[in-house]
Amino acid sequence: MVGETGSGKSTFVKLLTRLADPSSGRVLLGGVPLTDVPLASLRRRVVMVPQDGFLFNTTVGENIRYSRPDVGDDEVRGALADLGLTGWVESLPHGLGTEAGPRGEALSAGERQLVALARAYLADPDLLVLDEATSAVDPATEQRLQRALETATRGRTAVSVAHRLSTAEAADRVLVFDAGRIVQQGTHEELAARPGRYADLYAAWQSATEGDASRT
Numbered sequence: 001m002v003g004e005t006g007s008g009k010s011t012f013v014k015l016l017t018r019l020a021d022p023s024s025g026r027v028l029l030g031g032v033p034l035t036d037v038p039l040a041s042l043r044r045r046v047v048m049v050p051q052d053g054f055l056f057n058t059t060v061g062e063n064i065r066y067s068r069p070d071v072g073d074d075e076v077r078g079a080l081a082d083l084g085l086t087g088w089v090e091s092l093p094h095g096l097g098t099e100a101g102p103r104g105e106a107l108s109a110g111e112r113q114l115v116a117l118a119r120a121y122l123a124d125p126d127l128l129v130l131d132e133a134t135s136a137v138d139p140a141t142e143q144r145l146q147r148a149l150e151t152a153t154r155g156r157t158a159v160s161v162a163h164r165l166s167t168a169e170a171a172d173r174v175l176v177f178d179a180g181r182i183v184q185q186g187t188h189e190e191l192a193a194r195p196g197r198y199a200d201l202y203a204a205w206q207s208a209t210e211g212d213a214s215r216t
């Protein structure tokens with residue numbers, strides 16, 4: 001999902017995860033109205049990595065384990081290894097025991113998303129919903145996020161709000177939002193090849209990231 005700020009991407013994600021219900025119409029997942037799915041089941045099978053990356057005021061390890069309090073450090077480390085994040089965690093002052101601080105503010109926005117992504121991966125959902133951070137992510141963290149995402153989304157459906165259009169380039173299908181509506185959909189290739197909202201967004205993104213090889 002791509003679109004300008006305020007176009008409705010996060011709202012769509014909230015409807016999909018039942019953080020909000022529509023005032024009219026209904027949302028179906030695999031043909032099943034979400035209101036028919038027990039909340040506990042929905043929370044287990046659909047997991048979201050939110051845009052604002054809120055973390056709890058505890059260690060990185062406890063934050064990752066949050067959805068699965070039953071698992072031990074070994075399983076957490078295994079998940080981090082799968083995601084290619086072992087080096088990153090080891091670079092933190094106290095590894096898994098590093099305090100994330102109030103609201104997770106001891107970490108950068110990109111790092112908070114890494115923790116949220118590891119938590120989601122450990123939860124092993126059927127549908128992973130990711131709302132990419134809008135704030136600037138440094139190139140090293142962005143590369144880690146990209147690689148971790150590839151592993152976390154393998155073998156399951158992922159719906160992602162893309163601020164970095166490299167995410168849209170890799171998607172099977174792109175939805176373009178404008179003023180609360182989906183105005184275009186198709187593959188990146190189809191949408192980039194014809195004049196329209198997506199081609200405009202893509203051109204703007206390309207010129208903004210020009211000269212930054214890590215973002216191509």
Ligand SMILES: Nc1ncnc2c1ncn2[C@@H]1O[C@H](COP(=O)(O)OP(=O)(O)OP(=O)(O)O)[C@@H](O)[C@H]1O
Pocket residue numbers: 003004005006007008009010011012051134
């Ligand atoms: N709870 C709410 N009640 C009323 N309006 C809201 C609410 N949340 C968001 N909006 C409005 O709905 C519109 C869409 O917001 P949304 O957060 O979905 O945008 P977005 O596409 O995710 O933007 P961004 O790229 O900045 O994350 C905005 O005009 C926003 O101000």
Ligand SMILES: [Mg+2]
Pocket residue numbers: 009010011051131
């Ligand atoms: Mg948003």
